[in-house]
Amino acid sequence: MALPLHATTDERIWHYLFLAICTLIFLFLIIPILIVIPLSFNVQPYFTFTPEMLSFDPKGYSTRWYTAFFNDTNWQKAVKNSLIIAIFSTIISTFLGTLAALGLSQKDFPFKTTIMGILISPMVVPLIISAAGMFFFYARINLLGTHLGVILAHAALSTPFVVITVTATLTGFDHSLTRAASSLGSSPTNTFFKITVPLITPGVISGALFAFITSFDEVIVVLFVGSVHQRTIPWAMFSGIREEISPTILAVATLLICFSIILLFLVELLRRRNERLRGLSPN
Numbered sequence: 500m501a502l503p504l505h506a507t508t509d510e511r512i513w514h515y516l517f518l519a520i521c522t523l524i525f526l527f528l529i530i531p532i533l534i535v536i537p538l539s540f541n542v543q544p545y546f547t548f549t550p551e552m553l554s555f556d557p558k559g560y561s562t563r564w565y566t567a568f569f570n571d572t573n574w575q576k577a578v579k580n581s582l583i584i585a586i587f588s589t590i591i592s593t594f595l596g597t598l599a600a601l602g603l604s605q606k607d608f609p610f611k612t613t614i615m616g617i618l619i620s621p622m623v624v625p626l627i628i629s630a631a632g633m634f635f636f637y638a639r640i641n642l643l644g645t646h647l648g649v650i651l652a653h654a655a656l657s658t659p660f661v662v663i664t665v666t667a668t669l670t671g672f673d674h675s676l677t678r679a680a681s682s683l684g685s686s687p688t689n690t691f692f693k694i695t696v697p698l699i700t701p702g703v704i705s706g707a708l709f710a711f712i713t714s715f716d717e718v719i720v721v722l723f724v725g726s727v728h729q730r731t732i733p734w735a736m737f738s739g740i741r742e743e744i745s746p747t748i749l750a751v752a753t754l755l756i757c758f759s760i761i762l763l764f765l766v767e768l769l770r771r772r773n774e775r776l777r778g779l780s781p782n
Contacts, residue, residue, distance in 0.1 A: 535749055565750045568747050578732060582715075588710070589657065591650070599662050600662050600665035603662075626719040642724070646728075649721055652720050676698075717731075
């Protein structure tokens with residue numbers, strides 16, 4: 500944002516200092532990613548830049564590690580497990596989170612603050628504590644080492660993201676629309692599906708995307724409650740770093756980075772569409 504013409508010297512100094520600090524933080528976060536991506540194309544099985552790579556010699560670059568990823572049955576099984584667990588946990592968390600947000604949006608809902616705090620507690624409690632608690636609970640009900648157990652665990656971790664996203668969407672919801680529909684003879688069910696659902700859909704989809712990312716990227720809980728049959732991509736990467744250092748991990752990390760960028764781009768598109776529907780931004 501540009502400084503106003505009447506800004507004082509102190510305001511200008513703080514403005515540029517703030518920009519400098521933000522730039523340094525951005526570089527601190529983005530440089531490791533910028534290093535990982537070119538290393539994934541290294542023709543040599545090393546985690547360092549070879550002289551050929553530094554001189555931009557085409558002979559120093561290769562897609563062998565991407566080929567190894569797509570041809571390795573263990574990696575493909577991990578991809579399959581990650582997708583199955585993430586998709587089903589996203590469906591559950593989206594359904595439960597949307598219902599909870601709709602209920603909490605009611606003005607006369609009792610103990611709203613307490614219930615909201617309980618719902619978002621998985622975001623606050625350290626994952627290692629949640630994983631340990633789930634381990635002992637699942638051991639009692641025989642859900643350890645099952646896909647259902649991992650899916651339910653990830654759904655519990657993902658639901659708070661849906662609750663917060665949908666609640667934020669409902670904050671600016673114009674209830675006069677539903678009252679107008681009721682006054683024209685529309686039933687509550689018809690009003691909900693014809694008016695409420697279309698207006699909150701961008702928030703629901705955004706929450707679902709965040710839930711999917713949370714489940715797809717989670718590794719601590721699945722290590723506690725899963726088994727080798729639920730081995731996901733983050734688990735495979737974690738094991739690969741500990742047991743066998745291979746640049747294939749860099750190729751997988753690069754693919755995950757691209758995948759995350761696409762999902763975040765979709766979230767931004769939905770956010771803008773939501774603002775247009777709510778009249779917060781021009782068409």
